[in-house]
Amino acid sequence: MSAKDTASQAPEVQSVVAPSTDPVEVLALPRESQEPQNTTQPVVATPLTIPEQNIFEEQQKSSELVSKAQSFLESPELKERDPKSKAQYLADKGLSGDTIDELQQALASIPVVPPRTYPEALVSPTRSRLFDNLVTIYYFFTYAAGASAVLTWVYSKFVFPRWVKMIMAKRRLRQHQLGLLKRLTEELSDHRSKCLTPSMVAPSKDSKPVVVTQLQDLSSQIPPTIRKTSKQHTLQSLSDLTGYLSSQIHLTSALDAVARAHQLQMPGATAASKNEVHEQLKKDIRSLKGLLINRRTFMQGNSLVSTLGRLIGAGGAAGLASLKVLLDELHDYVQAGEIKVEGFEQREDVGGVWLAEPRPDPSKKKWPETPVYDSLTTNVPHPIMFFPSHLAPPSTPLFTGSQKVNSYMRGYVDKFELRKYIRFNAQVTSATWSNSIRQWKVIARPHQGSGNESVSHFDHLLVANGHYRHPFFPDVEGLEDWAKSKDRSYTHSIWYRTPDPYRNRDVLVIGGGRSGVDCSDEISLVARKTVHSVRSLGDQDFEHIIQRGAISHFTSDGFVHFKNGRREYVDRVIFATGYQYDCSFLTQLPVEEPQHTSGHLYNSRFHIYPLALHTFPLQAAFPPNSLAFIGLPIGITVFSLVEVQATLAIRQMTGGVSLDFNYELSQALKWNDELQKSHPSALEVARAWHKKRMTVGVFQSGSEI
Numbered sequence: 262m263s264a265k266d267t268a269s270q271a272p273e274v275q276s277v278v279a280p281s282t283d284p285v286e287v288l289a290l291p292r293e294s295q296e297p298q299n300t301t302q303p304v305v306a307t308p309l310t311i312p313e314q315n316i317f318e319e320q321q322k323s324s325e326l327v328s329k330a331q332s333f334l335e336s337p338e339l340k341e342r343d344p345k346s347k348a349q350y351l352a353d354k355g356l357s358g359d360t361i362d363e364l365q366q367a368l369a370s371i372p373v374v375p376p377r378t379y380p381e382a383l384v385s386p387t388r389s390r391l392f393d394n395l396v397t398i399y400y401f402f403t404y405a406a407g408a409s410a411v412l413t414w415v416y417s418k419f420v421f422p423r424w425v426k427m428i429m430a431k432r433r434l435r436q437h438q439l440g441l442l443k444r445l446t447e448e449l450s451d452h453r454s455k456c457l458t459p460s461m462v463a464p465s466k467d468s469k470p471v472v473v474t475q476l477q478d479l480s481s482q483i484p485p486t487i488r489k490t491s492k493q494h495t496l497q498s499l500s501d502l503t504g505y506l507s508s509q510i511h512l513t514s515a516l517d518a519v520a521r522a523h524q525l526q527m528p529g530a531t532a533a534s535k536n537e538v539h540e541q542l543k544k545d546i547r548s549l550k551g552l553l554i555n556r557r558t559f560m561q562g563n564s565l566v567s568t569l570g571r572l573i574g575a576g577g578a579a580g581l582a583s584l585k586v587l588l589d590e591l592h593d594y595v596q597a598g599e600i601k602v603e604g605f606e607q608r609e610d611v612g613g614v615w616l617a618e619p620r621p622d623p624s625k626k627k628w629p630e631t632p633v634y635d636s637l638t639t640n641v642p643h644p645i646m647f648f649p650s651h652l653a654p655p656s657t658p659l660f661t662g663s664q665k666v667n668s669y670m671r672g673y674v675d676k677f678e679l680r681k682y683i684r685f686n687a688q689v690t691s692a693t694w695s696n697s698i699r700q701w702k703v704i705a706r707p708h709q710g711s712g713n714e715s716v717s718h719f720d721h722l723l724v725a726n727g728h729y730r731h732p733f734f735p736d737v738e739g740l741e742d743w744a745k746s747k748d749r750s751y752t753h754s755i756w757y758r759t760p761d762p763y764r765n766r767d768v769l770v771i772g773g774g775r776s777g778v779d780c781s782d783e784i785s786l787v788a789r790k791t792v793h794s795v796r797s798l799g800d801q802d803f804e805h806i807i808q809r810g811a812i813s814h815f816t817s818d819g820f821v822h823f824k825n826g827r828r829e830y831v832d833r834v835i836f837a838t839g840y841q842y843d844c845s846f847l848t849q850l851p852v853e854e855p856q857h858t859s860g861h862l863y864n865s866r867f868h869i870y871p872l873a874l875h876t877f878p879l880q881a882a883f884p885p886n887s888l889a890f891i892g893l894p895i896g897i898t899v900f901s902l903v904e905v906q907a908t909l910a911i912r913q914m915t916g917g918v919s920l921d922f923n924y925e926l927s928q929a930l931k932w933n934d935e936l937q938k939s940h941p942s943a944l945e946v947a948r949a950w951h952k953k954r955m956t957v958g959v960f961q962s963g964s965e966i
Contacts, residue, residue: 327364330356334368575604575683577613578900579725579892581670582648583907585677587723590911603717607688607708611674612667614729620758632729632755632776632840633663636783640775641898643669648900651676686710689846692722694883701887721914723907724844725891731843733866734836735771743815751834760784763833769821771812772837773797780835781806792821792829800827841866842893849882855943858933867947869893870933873925875951876910885922886914895951 330351333339339347348361356364575584584604594600610616614631621629638660639646643653646661651673657665674680688708692701700718732753744751754776760783768788770781773795785791785805796811807829813822820828844850844864855865862881863870871879875893878885889910892903912918932953936946 326355327360330354330361331364331368334364575725576606576608576611576616576685577725577727577892578615578670579727579903579907580604580606580613580723581611581673581679582900582904583723583725583891583910584679584682585650585673586904586907587911588677588679588682590908590915590917602682603719604683605687605689605703605705606683606685609685609709610671611680611683612670613727615663615666615670617663617667621756623756628730628732629755630730632732632757634754634758634776634779636779638662639666639898646899648673648904650904687715690714691848692846693848694887701883720887722888723891723910724847724888725903725907726844727892728842728895729840731841732836733839733841735838737812737815739815739817740834742817743819743821745817746819746832749819749832749834751836754780754835754837755840757835760787763788765789766833767829767831768792768833768835769794769829769831770835770837772839774837774839777837780837784835790829790831792831794821794823800825842869844869850878855947857937857943857946858930865943865947867944868950870947870950871926871929873920873922873929874909875953876906877913877920877922877925879922879926879929889914893951 333351334347344365348358348365351361351364352358575581584602587602588595591600591602595602608616608630614633616631617633618630619635638658640660642659643657643661647653647669651669653661653669657669661669684705686708687705689703689705691704694701698718700720701722703717703719703722704714705717706712706714732755734753740751743749754772757776757780760780763784764787766788767790768784769792770777770784771794777793777795781791781793790807791805792807792809794809794812798808799810801808809823809825809827809829811824813824815821819830819832821831821834822828842864843866845852850869851861851863853859853863853865855867856863859870860880862872862878869878869890872890872893873879873885876889876891878888878890881888889907891906891910894902909918913920933946933950936949940946940949
């Protein structure tokens with residue numbers, strides 16, 4: 262066997278440096294399939310004997326083992342291992358101790374070369390993002406196409422038809438405008454052709470030069486005006502009355518002649534003509550009768566007359582309107598000191614119910630001064646609601662909040678200089694008519710704080726104290742038993758300001774008026790459950806509000822039962838059931854339960870009956886034109902109503918207009934009978950009384966207004 266063949270048959274030991282830290286995996290066993298590696302021993306082509314061949318193989322194995330051991334020691338993964346453990350491992354593999362020491366010393370003398378690193382982008386191939394970019398572009402154009410389709414549909418469905426209608430309307434308007442301009446041009450041409458030219462008009466004579474006179478010179482030439490006294494005013498009125506009576510005598514004769522002639526020509530219309538004449542004469546007689554009564558009862562005594570003191574509410578809308586009209590009608594007399602005007606207002610400033618009281622304390626007062634809550638706004642636009650004589654600023658919201666309304670009323674007072682005629686913090690406790698002196702005795706005291714009472718006397722009174730101060734609680738069965746639990750309570754909407762106290766509560770709101778609707782809407786946003794009871798409506802469940810009809814009774818287990826058999830558990834109840842009329846300071850106006858009819862003036866707390874035109878008392882212990890109620894009608898929130906009502910009252914009191922109170926009493930009784938036909942109970946009649954709309958027909962200077 263040759264040396265070459267012997268070398269090819271010798272087994273090879275493969276050197277593998279594994280990343281594992283286990284020394285067992287570092288040195289592998291010989292494999293027959295690998296090519297022999299170059300050795301340090303020269304290949305001799307001399308034939309070898311078997312012992313020599315074994316020695317050669319052992320040397321070759323030893324050389325390969327040393328090479329693998331050197332690779333093992335140079336491995337970065339095993340560099341930090343314990344040298345003793347590595348030496349023990351190599352000794353187990355067959356290396357001698359000297360060889361191991363030489364290898365370790367040689368390894369220590371070799372400098373450490375740090376591993377070379379490369380960026381990941383250079384080592385691992387990057388994936389192409391072309392597909393992702395194409396997908397993004399596809400989605401973009403898809404969304405753009407979808408949005409364009411939606412916009413196109415909206416435009417064609419809604420925008421384009423309206424745009425076409427607008428263009429057509431503009432075109433028709435333009436054509437109509439051109440037609441009107443054409444007609445105007447033609448009419449102007451015709452008018453110009455009919456007018457005389459300057460050459461056709463005869464020249465006028467030279468006029469005298471215009472004399473310019475100074476205004477001061479003209480004023481000095483006017484004789485001074487002599488102010489009429491109250492007696493002269495009465496004398497002038499009687500003179501006017503005499504002239505009117507004379508004219509009526511001649512008018513009656515003429516009407517009789519016309520009626521007779523009409524009877525001869527048209528016999529079928531005779532009765533109607535006579536009836537018209539008689540009705541007109543009766544109407545005039547009633548007016549004259551009222552005028553004579555007014556002249557007899559107005560402006561008695563000396564020229565200094567204390568008149569028209571206004572009670573409780575001089576700072577409200579009705580009181581301010583009455584004060585302004587009074588000063589307008591009797592301005593000269595007030596300035597001359599012949600008439601004394603004084604208003605009483607129990608609060609600290611003007612505004613009435615619109616003067617807010619943010620957080621009233623139930624422990625300090627029986628009722629708040631006002632029922633105004635934080636979110637209250639007018640339900641009538643301010644151009645309609647406010648006084649025509651004082652417009653709101655342009656920046657005022659159409660539906661105005663309470664603070665804006667109060668600011669507007671303060672501006673009204675400042676504009677007409679009304680504040681100096683009002684006594685603030687003055688509560689009227691008594692107003693009594695005296696037949697002996699034919700005047701009102703008015704007693705007032707400070708509303709808050711201490712002070713002495715004051716006594717005043719007036720010929721005429723205007724009562725404008727409003728009717729939103731004394732709440733009404735209906736009598737509901739079982740309410741007190743229901744409220745015995747400490748976790749349940751009830752109140753009136755006059756105390757309501759914000760919905761915060763009703764958070765996470767089961768709330769019942771009773772009443773279908775403005776305050777009931779507002780309270781239930783606001784409370785439903787924070788309460789656990791909101792039940793709104795309106796007797797005129799049926800059952801209906803909304804998103805946040807449970808609507809129910811009339812209430813039957815309450816039970817001690819916390820339930821409210823309705824007349825239709827349904828029930829709801831509640832722990833808070835708000836009565837938004839309205840207010841009562843309070844005129845307790847009028848000692849001669851008794852307070853009685855509502856009646857179908859009455860022979861004297863009384864206050865049922867729901868209406869004051871009987872009144873002429875909701876204003877003048879009838880069948881009372883005092884003259885009808887000595888007292889006037891301003892602002893009693895319900896359901897009319899415009900300020901102009903109280904201004905007109907105050908004008909009627911003041912002119913009636915001063916003799917400017919005339920009412921036949923006997924006729925007005927018959928009309929009041931007639932209307933009361935009509936209400937009884939449609940309202941079964943006296944309470945319902947009383948509630949409906951001040952909702953009636955009455956037509957005012959009065960007599961002024963010989964004509965009806």
